[in-house]
Amino acid sequence: MNNAITLLEAVNLALNHALRNDSDVVLLGEDIGVNGGVFRATAGLQATFGEHRVLDTPLAEAMIAGLAVGMSSQGLKPVAEIQFMGFIFPAMEQLVVHAARMRNRTRGRLSCPLVVRAPYGGGIHAPEHHSESTEALFAHIPGLKVVIPSSPQRAYGLLLAAIADPDPVLILEPKRIYRSVKEPVTDDGKPLPLGRCYTLRPGRDITLVSWGAMICETLKAAETLAEEGIDAEVIDLVTLNPLDIDTLLQSVTRTGRLVVVQEAPRTCGIGAEIAASVSEHCLLSLQAPVRRVSGYDTIMPYLKLEQHYLPNTADIVQAAKQSMEAL
Amino acid sequence: MHESTLLRYIAPNGEPLTALPVWCSQSDWLVEAYRHMQFARLFDQKAIALQRTGQLGTYASILGAEAIDVAVGMCMEATDILAPYYRNHACQMVRGLPARHILSYWGGDERGSAAAEMQQDFPNCIPIATQTLHACGAAFALQYRQQSRIAVAMLGDGATSKGDFAEALNVAGVWKLPVVFIINNNQWAISVPRTLQSAVSRLSDKGLAAGVPAIQVDGNDIIALRIALETAFQTAREGQGPFLIEAISYRLSDHTTADDANRYRPAEELKTAWKHEPLARLRTLLFRLQLWDEQRDTALLHDLQNQLDAEVKAYLETPAPPVTDMFDYLHAELHPALREQRDWCEVNQMPGGSHAPGGADE
Numbered sequence: 001m002n003n004a005i006t007l008l009e010a011v012n013l014a015l016n017h018a019l020r021n022d023s024d025v026v027l028l029g030e031d032i033g034v035n036g037g038v039f040r041a042t043a044g045l046q047a048t049f050g051e052h053r054v055l056d057t058p059l060a061e062a063m064i065a066g067l068a069v070g071m072s073s074q075g076l077k078p079v080a081e082i083q084f085m086g087f088i089f090p091a092m093e094q095l096v097v098h099a100a101r102m103r104n105r106t107r108g109r110l111s112c113p114l115v116v117r118a119p120y121g122g123g124i125h126a127p128e129h130h131s132e133s134t135e136a137l138f139a140h141i142p143g144l145k146v147v148i149p150s151s152p153q154r155a156y157g158l159l160l161a162a163i164a165d166p167d168p169v170l171i172l173e174p175k176r177i178y179r180s181v182k183e184p185v186t187d188d189g190k191p192l193p194l195g196r197c198y199t200l201r202p203g204r205d206i207t208l209v210s211w212g213a214m215i216c217e218t219l220k221a222a223e224t225l226a227e228e229g230i231d232a233e234v235i236d237l238v239t240l241n242p243l244d245i246d247t248l249l250q251s252v253t254r255t256g257r258l259v260v261v262q263e264a265p266r267t268c269g270i271g272a273e274i275a276a277s278v279s280e281h282c283l284l285s286l287q288a289p290v291r292r293v294s295g296y297d298t299i300m301p302y303l304k305l306e307q308h309y310l311p312n313t314a315d316i317v318q319a320a321k322q323s324m325e326a327l
Numbered sequence: 328m329h330e331s332t333l334l335r336y337i338a339p340n341g342e343p344l345t346a347l348p349v350w351c352s353q354s355d356w357l358v359e360a361y362r363h364m365q366f367a368r369l370f371d372q373k374a375i376a377l378q379r380t381g382q383l384g385t386y387a388s389i390l391g392a393e394a395i396d397v398a399v400g401m402c403m404e405a406t407d408i409l410a411p412y413y414r415n416h417a418c419q420m421v422r423g424l425p426a427r428h429i430l431s432y433w434g435g436d437e438r439g440s441a442a443a444e445m446q447q448d449f450p451n452c453i454p455i456a457t458q459t460l461h462a463c464g465a466a467f468a469l470q471y472r473q474q475s476r477i478a479v480a481m482l483g484d485g486a487t488s489k490g491d492f493a494e495a496l497n498v499a500g501v502w503k504l505p506v507v508f509i510i511n512n513n514q515w516a517i518s519v520p521r522t523l524q525s526a527v528s529r530l531s532d533k534g535l536a537a538g539v540p541a542i543q544v545d546g547n548d549i550i551a552l553r554i555a556l557e558t559a560f561q562t563a564r565e566g567q568g569p570f571l572i573e574a575i576s577y578r579l580s581d582h583t584t585a586d587d588a589n590r591y592r593p594a595e596e597l598k599t600a601w602k603h604e605p606l607a608r609l610r611t612l613l614f615r616l617q618l619w620d621e622q623r624d625t626a627l628l629h630d631l632q633n634q635l636d637a638e639v640k641a642y643l644e645t646p647a648p649p650v651t652d653m654f655d656y657l658h659a660e661l662h663p664a665l666r667e668q669r670d671w672c673e674v675n676q677m678p679g680g681s682h683a684p685g686g687a688d689e
Contacts, residue, residue, distance in 0.1 A: 066491065110447070
C-alpha cells in the first residue's frame, strides 16, 4: 500500500483502474499493446484487458486523434497516446477543429469526452523532435483542456479526472521525471480536480509558479531560498487551460512578488499570460516586476546542448533574488 | 471515365440499358427517390436565392449531387451514422433533418447542427476529409458494442488527395470496420479539375492499397447507386469490413455562392454535363416506365414548394441565438475563469453596451 511508485507507474495504475471500472474506456496508440508503449506507460494492459480495449493502431497520428473524435462522439471514452509530443502536429487539426468544438458546434448534441496523453519536454538526451515543450500552442485553443501532472499522485488523480471529464483533455506528461520522482499512490480511483492550481509549498515572501518537470527545480530553488531566509510559495499550475488565475492572484496579492518558471520558449508562453493577468488584476500589490525563467526563444537544441537550454535551479534562485531586491 | 467498368442501369437519356431490378416497378422506391431529388433541387435554388438577397451566408450548392445523396439517405438505416462533408444536405433531409435546420446552419447559426432529428449523425465537416476518420471512430464504437449499425462517410474527389482519407481507408481495412466511404467525384475541387487531383485513373482504385473493396458507379443513375450501396452496406453490416464507392457525377454549380466557376470551367463541359444530370434522367425513366405522369408531376412540385416555403418561413422567423451560447456550450460546465468574459459579453449587447444593436460600427 505504501510502496512508492513512479509517475509512469501511476499513469499505468490510473489506466488500469479506468479500464477495470468502465467498459467504455479504450486505449489506442502506437506500440501501446504488446510493447506496453515506448515508455511502458501501458505495460501489461493489453494482456489484462484484451486487444479490443488496448489497441495498437497503424502509425498515423491524425488517424489516432480522428478515431478518438469518432469514438468519443458515440459515448466511448478513448484514451489516446501520442508517442512523443513532437509528433502530435498531424493530430492537432483533429483536436483543434473537431474535438475542441464538437460540443459547441452541435450545441451539446454530440461531445468528445476523449483524452490524449503525450510525453513532453527535454532532459532525457532524446533525438531531434523528442524534447520540445509546445504546451502553449494547445492552451490557446478554446474548448481544449490542457493538464500537466508533476507527481505520481497528481498523475494518477488527474488522469482519472480527465477520463471522467465530459470534454476533451490533453494530458502532457513530463517525461524527464517519469521515473525520477517516486511517492506512494493510493489506488482508490479518486480523481483530483482539474482547472485548479496546487499549492505545494506555502510561503510569505515570493510566489514561484511552474508546471511539469520544472516543478522539481522550482521546489529545490525554494529550499535554497529558505536557507537564505526567503520564504517562497510554490504553486503547481497543473491546468494550463482553463487557468486557475484566482489562486495565483491570491498568492501574489499576499507575497507581492512573482516568478514564473517554464521550460518552454518565452515568447507567447503561459508565463506571458500569467504576467499579463497579474498586471491586469493586482498590479498595485506587486512590489517587483513579474519575472520569467524560461527556455530561450530558440529551437530546442539536440542533446549536446540541451542542459544549456533548460532552466535550472540556479536560474530560479537568481530570478527570485532579483525580485526580492527590487524596491 | 471508364465507361466499361462503370456500374450503370439508366442511359443519360433515361432509357434502361439493361433489365431493371424488380423493385423498380414493384415498389414506389423510384418515385420516392424522385420526390426527394425534386425537393433537393427546389431547396438548392431557394438557398441560393436567399444567399443572393442577403438572407443566408455562403452556401454550397448540391446541384448535380441529388441522386447520390438521395440514394445514400434512402439506403441507410435510421440508426446508422452519417459523417457528411458540406455538400450533403439532400442526404440529411432524406434522413429526416427538416430543411429549416439546414438553412439555419448555412445562415450562421450553430443550432442548425443541434437538431434532434440528426440523432448521432455528425455535423457538416468543413475541413476536408477529416470526417472520414470520424466515421471510422464511430464505426469502431459500433463494432465494439457488437451492433449491426454502420457508419457512412461522404467526401468529394478533392478529399481523396488528403492523408486523412488514406489513413481512414487504411485503418478501416486493418480493423474491418463497419464503414462505407462514398466519393462524390463531381470532377472539380473548387477550381482544380479531377485530372490535376490524382494520376490514378479511377479514384475507387485507392481502396486497393488499403485492402478495401471498391466499386465505381454512375452517380447520376439512382438505380445503379442503390445496387452499389446495397452491396456496400450489406458487406459492412454483416461484419465483412469496409467498402468504397466512387460515384461519378458533375458539379453543375459553383463551388459555393462565393465562387464563380466561369473563371475556370469550360462552358462546353458544363453544357455536356447537363445532358447527364440525374433528375431529368430519373424523370424520363419514370415516364417511360409509366410510373409517373405530367399531372402527378405538377401536383408534386406544388406540394414540395409549399413544404419548402413553410421551412423557409420557419428559418427566417427564428431569432438569433443568445450571445451567451458561445460560452455555454464550450464545456459541459462553465469554468470560473470564463464567467467574467461571459458577463461582459452579455452586458455589451445590452442597450448602451459596446455591442448593442445599432452601435457605432454598424
